[in-house]
Amino acid sequence: MKKNNLVVPFVKWAGGKRQLLPELLKRIPKFTTYCEPFVGGGALFFYLQPKKAIINDFNKDLINTYITIQNDVESLIQYLSTYKNDSESYYKIRELDRTPLFHRMSDTEKASRLIYLNKTCYNGLFRVNSMGEFNSPFGSYKSPNIVNEPTLRAIHSYFQNADITFLSGDFEVAVKGLKKGTFVYFDPPYDPVSASSNFTGYTNLGFGKQEQRRLKEVCDKLNAKGIKFLLSNSATDFILDLYKEYNIEKISAKRVINSNANNRGNVDEVLIRNYD
Ligand SMILES: C[S@@+](CC[C@H](N)C(=O)[O-])C[C@H]1O[C@@H](n2cnc3c(N)ncnc32)[C@H](O)[C@@H]1O
Secondary structure, eight states, rough: OOTTTOOOSSSOTTTTTTTTHHHHTTTOOOOSSEEEOOTOOOOOHHHOOOSEEEOOOHHHHHHHHHHHHHHOOHHHHHTTOOOOOOOHHHHHGGGGGGGGHHHHHHHHHHHHHHHHHHBBBBGOOOOOOOOOOOOOOOOSSSOOOOOOHHHHHHHHHHHHHHHHEOOOOOOHTTTTTOOOTTEEEOOOOOOSGGGGGGTTTOOOOOOOOOHHHHHHHHHHHHHHTEEEEEEEEEEOOOHHHHHSSSSEEEEEEEEEOOOGGGGEEEEEHHHHHSSS
């Protein structure tokens, strides 16, 4: 299958991997199936455009949007073209998940809401509060690309021609029963470098030290089965120690989304793998 350059992330996502891509690409082994348990915006996934893939994220609304692009892209584009970029419309759409109406919205309507909010909210950040309600403020951008038709159609056509399984649950479930020849890329919420740099708004559950340890155990299980994995995380002492028996490389990368301006800049990241 020929790669299509229009196939790129359709949402901006905290922790998006576009900047780290060149470093990731140098380390991708040959595989038969690609698996990404924390897909987010899917920078690496869309770059690779694998023929066979298992894609997962805990965020159900996000995975619903992937599935909608696969199955109902024209209605999605129709809905998106009805939205306006002003603060009144924004907050009206934003508050829908606080009303009973939300449960009656179709999957395509929900997907269009997610893309609209992502394109028009402040910093393009999908952030939810402890109730799981979207809470980013309006972004006041001049002309956000709310309806990116070429990209949405290109992704649709890629999804139609590839064999992709979409899952929306915990990472541990997403890697159950993987076969040798599968390559797994883990991009979990990062271990915080400092208390103030901790971005925990991906889900209303958070991702603490216990979750990082559980992820390491999952990596050990894959390793025992001879399945190759690559994992990115921040270069904290905790992570360096946790994965000390694996191949660890430090990479300096600019973090784009960081709510605390003082923490912007270069923070070391690590790429960890179990193969040469
Ligand atoms: C660092 S982001 C991934 C960024 C992505 N690689 C990109 O390029 O945009 C981490 C993702 O993990 C998801 N997540 C958080 N907890 C999870 C869990 N227990 N299982 C699966 N996904 C989870 C979040 O919803 C978020 O989308």
